[in-house]
Amino acid sequence: MVKTNPSAKKGGLTVLKPADKFRFSCNEGVECFTRCCRDITIFLTPYDIIRLKNGLNISSEEFLEAYTVTLISEESGLPLVALKMNDDEDRSCPFVTPQGCTIYPDRPWSCRIYPLQPESTKITEKKGKQYYSVMDVPFCLGFGEDKVCTVAEWIEEQGIPVYQEMEALFKKITMNPALAAHKITNKKLQEMFYMACYDLDRFRRFVFESKFLEMFELDGETLEKIKTDDVELLKFAIKWLEYGLIGQHVLKVKPEVLAAKKQELGIE
Numbered sequence: 001m002v003k004t005n006p007s008a009k010k011g012g013l014t015v016l017k018p019a020d021k022f023r024f025s026c027n028e029g030v031e032c033f034t035r036c037c038r039d040i041t042i043f044l045t046p047y048d049i050i051r052l053k054n055g056l057n058i059s060s061e062e063f064l065e066a067y068t069v070t071l072i073s074e075e076s077g078l079p080l081v082a083l084k085m086n087d088d089e090d091r092s093c094p095f096v097t098p099q100g101c102t103i104y105p106d107r108p109w110s111c112r113i114y115p116l117q118p119e120s121t122k123i124t125e126k127k128g129k130q131y132y133s134v135m136d137v138p139f140c141l142g143f144g145e146d147k148v149c150t151v152a153e154w155i156e157e158q159g160i161p162v163y164q165e166m167e168a169l170f171k172k173i174t175m176n177p178a179l180a181a182h183k184i185t186n187k188k189l190q191e192m193f194y195m196a197c198y199d200l201d202r203f204r205r206f207v208f209e210s211k212f213l214e215m216f217e218l219d220g221e222t223l224e225k226i227k228t229d230d231v232e233l234l235k236f237a238i239k240w241l242e243y244g245l246i247g248q249h250v251l252k253v254k255p256e257v258l259a260a261k262k263q264e265l266g267i268e
């Protein structure tokens, strides 16, 4: 690992700020080319799944079935989705070939940001500050290459800002203090989270083909957008989770539905 401008040491870790430089390059010429695409756990974000399923031109159901495994977070009880590695000796990524990554333009966030690793905490995030460290991967020869760039340049070059923007929305759910305090064990809630965050094509059918639209008031512009735009649908899905999982009033229930509910419960 080579850092040309070591920043503050924090708990024994060298922390880089956006303007700090590091030395790294990955290219077909390195002896270790594709070595890192094996025997690795890659967790996928909701936005990763949008990019991957659209890049492969398949539905979210097909993508999840063919390429992922689901785990339940021991801490939060929320479902996590990871890429399913091939069942071969190397546990290689299903998208790696000797020529490199076959889905490179839509590769997951964690493949993009490597060799950097976010070192943000809730406090630094609140202040809008970003900190990173450089991962220590002994077999990776990219640290011996000539290229030197700043953290900010790397983030931009790897197309990471849109991933960060979408992750900030996702964290409204995953980092919500109310959820952090109570581990989710209810299977229906876990399923609701899974569909809204990862299985977006199914979530779209749920919105348009169930009684969903009889219950909530949605303006025409939102409806049009979520019909065809996966990113807009994911933003809406996160709102639905804020409403359903956290009890935030971010969606408007139709007055007649509220009135019927009140009558049912005997509330004036």
Ligand code: SF4
Binding pocket: 025, 026, 027, 030, 031, 032, 033, 034, 035, 036, 037, 139, 140, 141, 142, 143
């Ligand atoms: S191990 Fe490092 S240099 Fe080698 S292919 Fe992976 S990222 Fe590139």
Ligand code: SF4
Binding pocket: 036, 037, 038, 042, 093, 094, 095, 096, 097, 100, 101, 102, 103, 104, 107, 108, 111
């Ligand atoms: S998605 Fe691409 S870059 Fe990431 S591990 Fe698989 S082959 Fe490598």
